[in-house]
Amino acid sequence: MTQPVLSVRNLKVEFVTRRGTLRAIDDVSFDIAPGEVLGVVGESGAGKSLTGTAIIGLIDPPGRIAGGEILLQGKRIDNLDKESLRRIRGKRIGMIFQDPLTSLNPLFKISEQLVETIQTHSDMDAGQARQRAIDLLTEVGIPAPEKRIDGYPHEFSGGMRQRVVIALALAAEPELIIADEPTTALDVSVQAQIITLLKKLCRERGTAVMLVTHDMGVIAETADRVAVMYAGRIAEIGPVREVVQHARHPYAKGLMGAIPTLKATASRLVQIPGSMPRLTAIPRGCAFNPRCSEVFARCHVERPDTIKVGKSQVACWLYDTKKEAAA
Amino acid sequence: MSAPESAAFVTVRDLKKTFDVSKPWLERMIERAPKQFLKAVDGVTFDIKKGETFALVGESGSGKSTVARMVVGLLPVTGGEVMVDGVSMTTTVDSAQREKLRRRIQMIFQDPYASLNPRWRVQDIIAEPIRAFNLLSSQKDIADRVGELLTLVGLSPLDGVKFPHQFSGGQRQRVAIARALASNAEFIVCDEPTSALDVSVQAQILNLMRDLQDKMGLTYLFISHNLAVVRHMASSIGVMYLGRLTEVSQAKEMFRAPRHPYTRMLLDAVPDLGMSGRARVPVQGEIPSPINPPSGCTFHPRCPLVMDRCRAEAPLPINGVACHAVEEGRMGAMTARKSA
Amino acid sequence: MAATDAPKPTLRQRLNDSDLWLAFKDSPIAVAAAITTVLIFVLAFFAPVFAPQDAFNPAALNLMDGFTHPMERGAGSSMLFVLGSDAQGRDMLSALFYGTRVSLIVGLCSVGFSMVLGISLGLIAGYVGGRVEQLIMRIADIQLSFPGLLIALLIFGVARGLIPPNKHETTALFVIIIAIGLAHWAQYARTVRASAMVERNKDYVQAARLIGIKGLPIMAKHILPNVMGPVLVIATINLALAVIEEATLSFFGVGMPVTQPSLGTLIRFGQQYLMSGEWWILLFPALTIVILGLAINLLGDWLRDAMNPKLR
Numbered sequence: 001m002t003q004p005v006l007s008v009r010n011l012k013v014e015f016v017t018r019r020g021t022l023r024a025i026d027d028v029s030f031d032i033a034p035g036e037v038l039g040v041v042g043e044s045g046a047g048k049s050l051t052g053t054a055i056i057g058l059i060d061p062p063g064r065i066a067g068g069e070i071l072l073q074g075k076r077i078d079n080l081d082k083e084s085l086r087r088i089r090g091k092r093i094g095m096i097f098q099d100p101l102t103s104l105n106p107l108f109k110i111s112e113q114l115v116e117t118i119q120t121h122s123d124m125d126a127g128q129a130r131q132r133a134i135d136l137l138t139e140v141g142i143p144a145p146e147k148r149i150d151g152y153p154h155e156f157s158g159g160m161r162q163r164v165v166i167a168l169a170l171a172a173e174p175e176l177i178i179a180d181e182p183t184t185a186l187d188v189s190v191q192a193q194i195i196t197l198l199k200k201l202c203r204e205r206g207t208a209v210m211l212v213t214h215d216m217g218v219i220a221e222t223a224d225r226v227a228v229m230y231a232g233r234i235a236e237i238g239p240v241r242e243v244v245q246h247a248r249h250p251y252a253k254g255l256m257g258a259i260p261t262l263k264a265t266a267s268r269l270v271q272i273p274g275s276m277p278r279l280t281a282i283p284r285g286c287a288f289n290p291r292c293s294e295v296f297a298r299c300h301v302e303r304p305d306t307i308k309v310g311k312s313q314v315a316c317w318l319y320d321t322k323k324e325a326a327a
Numbered sequence: 328m329s330a331p332e333s334a335a336f337v338t339v340r341d342l343k344k345t346f347d348v349s350k351p352w353l354e355r356m357i358e359r360a361p362k363q364f365l366k367a368v369d370g371v372t373f374d375i376k377k378g379e380t381f382a383l384v385g386e387s388g389s390g391k392s393t394v395a396r397m398v399v400g401l402l403p404v405t406g407g408e409v410m411v412d413g414v415s416m417t418t419t420v421d422s423a424q425r426e427k428l429r430r431r432i433q434m435i436f437q438d439p440y441a442s443l444n445p446r447w448r449v450q451d452i453i454a455e456p457i458r459a460f461n462l463l464s465s466q467k468d469i470a471d472r473v474g475e476l477l478t479l480v481g482l483s484p485l486d487g488v489k490f491p492h493q494f495s496g497g498q499r500q501r502v503a504i505a506r507a508l509a510s511n512a513e514f515i516v517c518d519e520p521t522s523a524l525d526v527s528v529q530a531q532i533l534n535l536m537r538d539l540q541d542k543m544g545l546t547y548l549f550i551s552h553n554l555a556v557v558r559h560m561a562s563s564i565g566v567m568y569l570g571r572l573t574e575v576s577q578a579k580e581m582f583r584a585p586r587h588p589y590t591r592m593l594l595d596a597v598p599d600l601g602m603s604g605r606a607r608v609p610v611q612g613e614i615p616s617p618i619n620p621p622s623g624c625t626f627h628p629r630c631p632l633v634m635d636r637c638r639a640e641a642p643l644p645i646n647g648v649a650c651h652a653v654e655e656g657r658m659g660a661m662t663a664r665k666s667a
Numbered sequence: 668m669a670a671t672d673a674p675k676p677t678l679r680q681r682l683n684d685s686d687l688w689l690a691f692k693d694s695p696i697a698v699a700a701a702i703t704t705v706l707i708f709v710l711a712f713f714a715p716v717f718a719p720q721d722a723f724n725p726a727a728l729n730l731m732d733g734f735t736h737p738m739e740r741g742a743g744s745s746m747l748f749v750l751g752s753d754a755q756g757r758d759m760l761s762a763l764f765y766g767t768r769v770s771l772i773v774g775l776c777s778v779g780f781s782m783v784l785g786i787s788l789g790l791i792a793g794y795v796g797g798r799v800e801q802l803i804m805r806i807a808d809i810q811l812s813f814p815g816l817l818i819a820l821l822i823f824g825v826a827r828g829l830i831p832p833n834k835h836e837t838t839a840l841f842v843i844i845i846a847i848g849l850a851h852w853a854q855y856a857r858t859v860r861a862s863a864m865v866e867r868n869k870d871y872v873q874a875a876r877l878i879g880i881k882g883l884p885i886m887a888k889h890i891l892p893n894v895m896g897p898v899l900v901i902a903t904i905n906l907a908l909a910v911i912e913e914a915t916l917s918f919f920g921v922g923m924p925v926t927q928p929s930l931g932t933l934i935r936f937g938q939q940y941l942m943s944g945e946w947w948i949l950l951f952p953a954l955t956i957v958i959l960g961l962a963i964n965l966l967g968d969w970l971r972d973a974m975n976p977k978l979r
Contacts, residue, residue, distance in 0.1 A: 018690075018693070043525035043526065043527060043528075044496075044525055157613050157614075158613070159613050160613070187386040187387055187552070187613070187614060188386060188552060188553075188554075188593060188596045188597065189386060189592060189593065189596045189613075189614075190613055191596065191598075192595070192596040192598070195598075214525065214526065215598070216526065216600060217555075217597065217598025217600055218598055220598055220600050221598045244600060254527060255526060255527060256600075257530075258526050258527045258529070258530035259526055259530075259555070259600060260529075260530075260533070260553075260555040260556050260558060260559045261555050261558070261600050262554065262555055262558055262582060262594065262597055268534050268537070269529075269530035269533055269534055269559060270530060271527065271530040271531045271534055272527045272530075272531075273531075275495050275497060275498075275527075275528060276525075396873075399877060400877070401873055401876060401877060426879065429877070429878065429879055430878075432877075433877065433878075434873075434874065434877055436870035436873070436874065437870075438870060441869040441870045441871065442869075442870035442871055442874060443871055444871040444889055444892075444893070445893060446892035446893055447889075447892075452871075455875070455878065455880075456878045459878040459879055459880060460878065460879075503874075506874065510878065
């Protein structure tokens with residue numbers, strides 16, 4: 001069993017506010033194997049972006065990591081000092097954020113930003129770094145890279161900028177890339193291009209990817225495994241085909257049913273009543289119990305363990321076989 | 328001779344909108360630069376039947392939001408005409424007639440956080456159209472009606488005293504829908520009403536909109552960039568690209584057999600939840616700037632079926648499709664979509 | 668599917684729960700500043716109740732009490748002068764209360780005047796745009812390049828020329844209020860214009876236009892409530908400035924007349940006697956201005972930080 005590139009164990013993230021301590025991420029665990037794409041899916045407030053931010057150590061106060069471990073290639077990174085974390089960011093973990101407008105510094109040329117990143121994480125001189133930058137731009141599909149590399153971010157279109165951001169993320173040959181909604185701000189036709197590109201490049205390099213998004217379609221096309229988050233917890237995690245087509249957790253099932261597709265379907269979309277609870281009012285037991293159509297007594301009292309069902313893991317008492325066996 | 332029932336409720340003819348995006352006068356004089364114009368909408372024509380949903384689909388820069396605002400009267404038109412129930416929105420000078428028309432047309436906006444005044448209570452927001460059009464006069468009648476509307480959209484009448492920030496995005500959109508219905512409007516223009524919402528909330532809102540349409544015979548003009556959402560809402564669809572309509576069809580037809588290459592490209596680009604492993608036509612390029620659009624057919628730089636004629640001549644819509652290749656019967660060159 | 672079934676929270680609960688109140692309770696400086704300000708306001712506005720002597724009434728003064736040292740009894744009336752008395756036997760403590768009242772009235776009214784003028788012009792400029800906006804903003808720019816004091820002096824001088832001399836004293840208060848008010852409207856106009864420009868493009872304004880609501884009601888009912896935030900912060904800080912400006916004008920002798928001395932006038936009196944040893948006539952009014960200005964400024968600073976969403 002190869003060692004996972006990223007291992008998150010029982011992660012807890014809290015926000016200390018005047019109103020009390022809010023737990024935004026509550027005991028989240030998952031692994032990402034080398035070359036694997038793990039999709040982290042959830043709606044607003046589920047905590048998926050926060051998980052990514054926690055891993056790279058960029059949580060600002062009043063938020064903080066309150067428990068659990070984050071291991072990169074088997075070594076803990078959550079307890080490192082700022083300087084060591086800074087070195088890991090960029091070199092071993094690359095990041096792609098949602099808005100290419102703010103990921104690139106508008107005052108600097110693309111060449112400067114790329115070369116700076118490359119030189120920070122390697123021993124190349126300026127000339128070699130520039131050549132490497134041009135090679136990277138070619139790989140991400142920027143036409144005439146030798147000319148365009150000296151342009152400023154505003155001279156590129158949205159899709160092109162996101163390609164540059166991908167190039168920047170890959171520049172130091174990281175082992176893991178965390179992509180937070182990389183295609184949400186792009187047009188539909190460009191989204192497909194970017195997703196295909198990201199997948200191809202990561203497969204070639206064996207880079208693991210944590211793809212955070214609310215867009216299930218993107219996950220279906222790109223991810224190998226997917227984790228569905230709800231109210232700071234993982235509801236279900238498993239191979240993408242299983243979770244998308246045969247979701248087990250009632251929330252995941254509802255979510256898949258709510259997504260409109262191009263197939264000719266029934267006239268009504270599946271809808272889950274209510275909305276995700278606010279952090280100040282997370283229900284006791286299973287966080288989903290007020291909205292669940294299959295709720296029963298235990299759900300109100302005990303938070304479900306993660307139970308293995310098929311190749312997935314589901315946090316739902318419906319699948320608790322031990323109790324059934326005992327009964 | 329058409330039966331009155333099938334006459335269109337909303338008619339849009341050759342709608343045009345040009346923005347003057349020239350640099351300030353002084354700069355132009357100094358640089359000797361010409362005036363620059365942005366043709367956001369360049370001749371859009373479609374009909375909507377009463378009680379139906381017409382969807383206008385397109386990516387950024389397509390002009391769909393501009394069309395929506397012109398139809399509703401928020402933006403003055405540069406050319407063309409909009410008629411609702413036989414009365415022209417664009418040329419009617421008689422203000423009494425326009426007032427009457429205004430009451431029957433309403434709009435739901437994209438951003439639930441910007442479409443409700445954060446300092447007003449929800450009951451006042453919903454009551455505003457009732458008061459503006461003098462539909463009811465006594466405070467009690469108005470309060471009752473507001474309560475009715477809130478219940479209609481799935482909220483509680485007790486929610487009226489709250490402020491918008493106390494609601495979630497989906498609930499705010501419900502308030503926006505209640506406000507749109509407050510004037511007893513018959514025709515509602517929806518500008519990407521669910522784009523800012525989570526998937527499960529989107530499902531609730533879309534279902535609500537359909538239920539209201541069935542119950543009250545509403546007519547919708549539904550703007551969206553999401554073809555899958557449109558699939559669930561629309562009976563006819565118009566696809567826009569850089570200010571022009573590339574294809575207008577009945578919804579079922581369009582999804583079964585899309586004709587225009589851009590439509591096909593859009594459909595292919597929708598991520599496949601069913602993972603049917605369909606073959607994809609290579610997607611090329613990005614949307615060009617609307618200030619300097621390509622010559623002839625504006626889609627030609629990205630079209631897999633491009634020929635010389637496409638570069639020179641803008642295609643006219645024939646049977647709802649504006650494409651030379653379709654006219655010449657060259658469609659087979661594109662890879663066929665495996666039917667879902 | 669109902670939103671909530673919880674009972675409607677009372678005003679007290681809502682206040683207690685609000686972020687602003689929590690931030691206030693946490694900041695000792697804000698609390699101290701607030702207490703000081705409130706104390707000064709109460710003492711000033713209820714001067715007739717608290718002051719040992721009616722300082723503005725010449726008949727209540729006894730010349731023999733003049734120049735009494737602090738915490739001593741006057742030679743004429745045997746009254747205890749806590750902070751001493753001035754040349755005319757006026758009790759400094761009472762003079763402070765009454766004087767502060769004048770200063771505060773001038774401060775509050777002039778700020779109110781600038782606000783009304785500035786907000787109206789700012790709203791119109793921001794919402795209507797075009798030439799009107801250009802005109803208003805250029806006037807504001809020009810005005811902002813002059814020091815507020817100079818403008819107030821100018822207006823005061825013009826008023827002096829226009830008003831017949833026998834009415835000078837009675838109208839002095841109004842003239843000062845208008846002078847200081849006119850000197851400061853431009854700040855409000857700028858801020859409100861910027862906010863109005865942002866708000867006018869928001870969908871809720873479009874929704875109002877859609878049902879036929881015209882410009883003026885939109886500006887007043889829709890946009891105005893949403894641009895008031897930064898205005899309140901500016902107003903608080905300007906209040907301190909206005910008090911100091913009034914004091915400065917009075918110190919120059921162009922402010923309040925000697926029969927209704929404000930803090931600045933009192934300082935002018937005191938300046939004459941500083942060198943001869945009656946230090947208290949100058950010191951206490953000066954201290955009051957400093958404390959008042961500091962308290963209001965601290966409160967305004969805190970308010971600005973508390974209302975800045977990025978810092979929360």
